[in-house]
Amino acid sequence: MPKLGLPIWRKRGRRCAAALIALLAAAPLLTGCGTGLRLPDDGRRTVVTTFTVLADMTRAVSGGVLPVESIIKPGAEVHGYEPTPSDMLSAARADVVLDNGLGLESWFQQFVQRSEARHVTLSRGVEPIPIRAAGQQGAPNPHAWMSPRNAKSYVANIRDALTRIEPAHAETFRRNAADYTRRIDEIEQYLRTELGKLPEQQRALVTCEGAFSYLARDVGLREDYLWPVNSDSEGTPQQIKNTTRLVRDQRVPAVFCESTVNDKAQQQVAAETGARMGGTLYVDSLSEPGGPVPTYLDLLRHDAETIVGGLSGGAR
Numbered sequence: 001m002p003k004l005g006l007p008i009w010r011k012r013g014r015r016c017a018a019a020l021i022a023l024l025a026a027a028p029l030l031t032g033c034g035t036g037l038r039l040p041d042d043g044r045r046t047v048v049t050t051f052t053v054l055a056d057m058t059r060a061v062s063g064g065v066l067p068v069e070s071i072i073k074p075g076a077e078v079h080g081y082e083p084t085p086s087d088m089l090s091a092a093r094a095d096v097v098l099d100n101g102l103g104l105e106s107w108f109q110q111f112v113q114r115s116e117a118r119h120v121t122l123s124r125g126v127e128p129i130p131i132r133a134a135g136q137q138g139a140p141n142p143h144a145w146m147s148p149r150n151a152k153s154y155v156a157n158i159r160d161a162l163t164r165i166e167p168a169h170a171e172t173f174r175r176n177a178a179d180y181t182r183r184i185d186e187i188e189q190y191l192r193t194e195l196g197k198l199p200e201q202q203r204a205l206v207t208c209e210g211a212f213s214y215l216a217r218d219v220g221l222r223e224d225y226l227w228p229v230n231s232d233s234e235g236t237p238q239q240i241k242n243t244t245r246l247v248r249d250q251r252v253p254a255v256f257c258e259s260t261v262n263d264k265a266q267q268q269v270a271a272e273t274g275a276r277m278g279g280t281l282y283v284d285s286l287s288e289p290g291g292p293v294p295t296y297l298d299l300l301r302h303d304a305e306t307i308v309g310g311l312s313g314g315a316r
């Protein structure tokens, strides 16, 4: 994959064809403008996000006022993503670029250093939880959007970012953000109420990736996982052994895995302990339209229902 070493094109009106000519010598693997991020060319201000979850939240707040595009497409791996040169050229033309931060998009720092495009980090204001893993002490867990409480902070940051670039629609953004926040609250309330009905022993969330630290903290679940972050080693014999021991010792009723990774290791934990496979959780990507979680609210709702359903099947 070619690395960035690119001129930054900020001037609105410069089009993809011109960008390609400038890039061809430096980026031999670039195949064309049709494959990557594309921004509309109708004169409206534009917003780019790094991945699909942020794009959907931003569309909800924008309410159709501003076009919103995601660099990473539905279903693609977020951790360790390598942007194409055309992704970055398009992103540089946006009026604002929204990223997650907390170390999720390591490639984005390079973009920020080279681009004059305005950018806003949506996890700003969130209290980070450190990753619990050998060799990663102190690094923040990036999955802050999985907590409804944090999501409301993201929504406020999105509202403020959109208002700065399109102040004439400030009231629309304020109203949309307030409506969206109420819907996030409803899902959080459902999860709290349903988990509150379970015996303490059953309130445990064991997943493949350690992506649920914020959610678990907010709703009172014990959390464990096979590996801390995707792109590290996934499903090693030691990880399987450690999780198997924990699930057995704590009599955890069900274990879960996420949509973007292989669930083979977790299947092995389930087989060795008798825990149920509780279902597929969505974290790092939305699905395509028509899939199970085309929006962020669908993702939160699906995960809440899957967790409650998996843990409610009785103690072992």
Ligand SMILES: [Zn+2]
Pocket: 079, 143, 209, 211, 229, 230, 283, 284
């Ligand atoms: Zn992840």
